[in-house]
Amino acid sequence: MKTLAIVGASGHGKVVADLAELCGFNVTFFDDAFPQLKQVEHWPVKGSFTDLLTQQDCYQYAIVAIGNNAIRSKLSEQLIESGFNLPVLIHPSAIVSQYAHINEGSVVFANAVINAFAQIGENCIINTGAIIEHDCIIANGVHLSPKVSLAGATKVGAATWLGIGSVTKQGIEIGANSIIGANATVLNNIPSNVTVVGSPAVSK
Numbered sequence: 001m002k003t004l005a006i007v008g009a010s011g012h013g014k015v016v017a018d019l020a021e022l023c024g025f026n027v028t029f030f031d032d033a034f035p036q037l038k039q040v041e042h043w044p045v046k047g048s049f050t051d052l053l054t055q056q057d058c059y060q061y062a063i064v065a066i067g068n069n070a071i072r073s074k075l076s077e078q079l080i081e082s083g084f085n086l087p088v089l090i091h092p093s094a095i096v097s098q099y100a101h102i103n104e105g106s107v108v109f110a111n112a113v114i115n116a117f118a119q120i121g122e123n124c125i126i127n128t129g130a131i132i133e134h135d136c137i138i139a140n141g142v143h144l145s146p147k148v149s150l151a152g153a154t155k156v157g158a159a160t161w162l163g164i165g166s167v168t169k170q171g172i173e174i175g176a177n178s179i180i181g182a183n184a185t186v187l188n189n190i191p192s193n194v195t196v197v198g199s200p201a202v203s204k
C-alpha cells in the first residue's frame, strides 16, 4: 500500500487522514507545532516538516493539511520543489463531473459536488457538502468551507477563504486573499484582500 505523508496533524489533518485512507493510502503525519507529539489517534507522527523534506526517498506522496491558505500554499510549493507527488484526494461520496478538472494537492470532502467544466486549482480544500457549479474557476490555495455554494461561472482568487454556508450569485468574481464570512450572500464582485460579511456581503 502507498504511504501518504500528511503535513499538519490538527483537526483538519485528521479529516484529511481519514479521507486518504478511503483513497487507499497508509498515513503518516509530520507536524512542526508539537515537536514531542509521537501519535495522533492511531496515526504516527514521524517528525517536522523539515524532517519530511529530507526523506523524499521514503515518501513518494505528501500533502499539506493546514487550514491557513497562505501557509498551505507555501509548504505545498516546497514539497513540489523537493520532488514529492501531491495527490488529489476525492471522497467516494463526492460527485465530480468527468468534465471538471482538479489540480494537485487538493482535497474534496464528503458530499461535495463539482459540476461540468469547473476548474479547481492546486492545494484547495473543497469541504463537506460544498457545491461548485458549472464553469467556476477556483485558483490555487482556496478553501471552500462546508456547504459553500458557488453558482455557475463564479471565479475565486488565490488563497481566498469562503466561510461555512456562504453562497455566490452566478458570474461573481472574488479576488485573492479575501475572506467571505460564514453564511454571507455574495451578490457583487469582491476585491482582493478584504473581509466581507452578511447578506448582501459587504466589507466588515
Ligand SMILES: CC(C)(COP(=O)(O)OP(=O)(O)OC[C@H]1O[C@@H](n2cnc3c(N)ncnc32)[C@H](O)[C@@H]1OP(=O)(O)O)[C@@H](O)C(=O)NCCC(=O)NCCS
Binding pocket: 127, 145, 146, 162, 163, 164, 165, 179, 180, 181, 182, 183, 184, 195, 196, 197, 198, 204
Ligand atoms: C468573517 C470572520 C472571519 C470574521 O472573524 P473576526 O475578524 O474574528 O470577526 P469578529 O468575530 O470579531 O466580528 C466582528 C464583527 O463582524 C460581525 N461578523 C463576523 N462574522 C460575521 C458573519 N459571518 N456574518 C455577519 N456578521 C459577522 C460580528 O458580529 C462583529 O460585529 P460587531 O462589530 O457589530 O459586533 C468570521 O466571523 C467568520 O465568519 N468565519 C468563518 C468561520 C467558518 O466558516 N468556519 C468553518 C471552517 S471549516
